Amino acid sequence: MKKVYVPSPTCERFMQSNAQMRAIMGPFGSGKSTMCVVELVRRAMEQEPGPDGVRRTRWVVVRNTYQQLRDTSIKTFEQWVPHTAGEWRQMDKKFTLRAQGAPYNGRPTRVEAEFLFRALDTPDDIRNLLSLEITGAWLNEFREIPIEVPINLLGRLRYPSIGAEGVGPTWTGLILDSNPPSEDSAYYKLFEEDADLESLGIEGEESDFTFEVFKQPSGLSQDAENLDHLPGGRQYYLRMVEMARRTGKDESWINVHVHGRYGFVVDGRAVYANQFKESTHVWKERLKYDPQRPLVIGADFGLTPAAVIAQMMPNGRFLILDEIVTEDMAADEFARLLKSKVMYDYDNAQCRVYGDPAGMQRSQVDKRSVFDVFRSHGFVVVPGHQSPQIRVDSVRAALSRLIDGHPALVISPGCNMLINGFLGGYRYRRMKVSGERYAEKPEKNKFSHVHDALQYVVSYFYAPVLKGDAPMDAPEIEYEDSAKGYVGISDDDALDLTVPF
Ligand SMILES: Nc1ncnc2c1ncn2[C@@H]1O[C@H](COP(=O)(O)OP(=O)(O)OP(=O)(O)O)[C@@H](O)[C@H]1O
Ligand SMILES: [Mg+2]
Incomplete structure (x- = not known):
């Protein structure tokens, strides 16, 4: 059965942007991660083929811990890209998608997209991540990931290369999704207070850094997104509020996870x-x-x-x-x-x-x-x-x-x-x-x-x-x-x- 992806309005705007770093934040279950998976696959299909007719890309999917990577990020990926569409190597935590590509200049093409799944449990993990050569990355639940990671990944976007593969990347960049981070986070400072990288204590190439932030509406708003795919539709968020109250979660938790607003630290x-x-x-x-x-x-x-x-x-x-x-x-x-x-x-x-x-x-x-x-x-x-x-x-x-x-x-x-x-x-x-x-x-x-x-x-x-x-x-x-x-x-x-x- 063919699965058709229809993006919500905010996800559609996200996909239309070509900014080097794009972040989406919103309430629980609003379709952020699904969109990121679809977006990577779409960009892989659009990669210009090399002289051999292969559209080659390499993507890394990053999550803060291995457990979360396995239980969440990889699960979402598999929902939309089944193992049968390529080859999964458990040892390398790598999936290679192989598909027929759209013809290019009248010639048939093939798509070969590598997806590397990486967690950040140890400093070694981070070092290895930052030594990859990639087309782009998806940082899942970015609020859990130190901001140095995406900033430094910007310097690793160089696959494919004209020298080795005969063609450069058609699009490179980072996509990030998360429930909203808190107001004292470096992400907030970067997104909302126009902090420059230096003031965040990060060494980066300031000049060619462009980013765009996309915010989804509250789960309780008239314009709430992804309701059609959530159990109970509109009831989903109302139930979440009720459960949160019953289990003693405070209002600021609801603020972030139901309304999708930045969290703040009540000090x-x-x-x-x-x-x-x-x-x-x-x-x-x-x-x-x-x-x-x-x-x-x-x-x-x-x-x-x-x-x-x-x-x-x-x-x-x-x-x-x-x-x-x-x-x-x-x-x-x-x-x-x-x-x-x-x-x-x-x-x-x-x-x-x-x-x-x-x-x-x-x-x-x-x-x-x-x-x-x-x-x-x-x-x-x-x-x-x-x-x-x-x-x-x-x-x-x-x-x-x-x-x-x-x-x-x-x-x-x-x-x-x-x-x-x-x-x-x-x-x-x-x-x-x-x-x-x-x-x-x-x-x-x-x-x-x-x-x-x-x-x-x-x-x-x-x-x-x-x-x-x-x-x-x-x-x-x-x-x-x-x-x-x-x-x-x-x-x-x-x-x-x-x-x-
Ligand atoms: N366009 C779509 N079409 C069909 N199903 C979708 C679509 N977008 C999301 N879904 C489904 O909705 C559910 C929630 O989506 P997803 O996990 O992507 O949300 P999320 O915003 O990443 O949630 P969380 O905040 O929990 O990380 C999943 O079951 C997913 O398969
Ligand atoms: Mg998610």
Whole structure:
């Protein structure tokens, strides 16, 4: 029976790329490894034949341990390339695929592709691997493989050679697949922080190094891939979540293996460790915005401003629709960004910004405060609570409260920075003392800005709950200038706060 391979959208984009190093990451069972096998075979079939009409290539399949290589990588390979298609030599852990090739210049051709299977259990294994001459390599579950391995393999891509085989390689390169590595890995630094090889402590040929990274959607998303080939289809990932919970795996495990997001090392204590649960607080699908109601926006200013766009429902529920996270942006640019977001994504809805009260201080340069800048763009800006404790406690109260059977605070699944912050990125740092001691204030890091933004808006409505009162009502906004849809700030909008000028 002929087996036909149809790639998922992300796998198809991967296969279309010719980058020298291509990495794919995604949730469990998303079809990554299968695609890598098919991709190697496809590239082998496409190799230009030598003068003798043979399309020769040599590939190495790398896995961190021999046991994993045997139980996983080789198994996947055999599913798609049966032993009957060539010759398997157990001693050398080598399979030679022999097949008829497509005719070349009207002449028949043959395909002869060697696949060497290698593990990295010992330093000798690594040395032997790095002495091969190959066309390309597949690094299976790359997060377990030191980054030096792929980088150094780039220098081994020289088979076939014009001198010996009469033709050079048609395509050479490395393909890598894995569940996502963690944010403190060298792969993350290379893929997401544009770290150069030298800063990663690697000697490599920087100039001719090109890579591309492909990320598959979450197993729970509408666009989840490979569901047709997983037992139970969509149920597969739901069951995985259930099993993970029952067996006591933490939320960050689900984050990586079900959602396919980078993992992070929780070195410290998550600020909302006792209140936040991803399955409860992150909505299954993108939250819909209600055009009949105003937007309430939390904003943190400073050099890396961030915002959270939310709506408060009449029953007091908070829907967190969107996040805006920036790096190094001036107040004016940030106000423009927020304004265009509101205009284009939210039909220019009425809105009000609850901002960091420090934004009321006037700049020494032009005497304008950040609040002035926002007002000049037509925003209504209200100072948020100054006390960090009240702000954090307000978010805790909103997370813990149930309204009509649902949590009072729910988040749209696209708010990655917020969610990763909840999962542990926003944390109290562990103190360097014996025993378990943590800093009193949350650490300032890339997750803290968007969490500050969230706190400004949530605490405005939820601070009364801390005293046992009901949450404050969502704002009734009156139009002054209906053409713009925004109004200027009025005095009674301001909270009773002592602001240091
Ligand atoms: N295009 C396809 N057509 C048919 N079956 C497929 C296809 N892609 C993957 N599969 C099947 O889906 C299952 C999971 O695929 P695969 O092992 O490649 O996923 P993976 O992303 O590597 O998983 P893991 O994260 O566990 O390593 C396997 O049984 C595989 O045979
Ligand atoms: Mg796999």
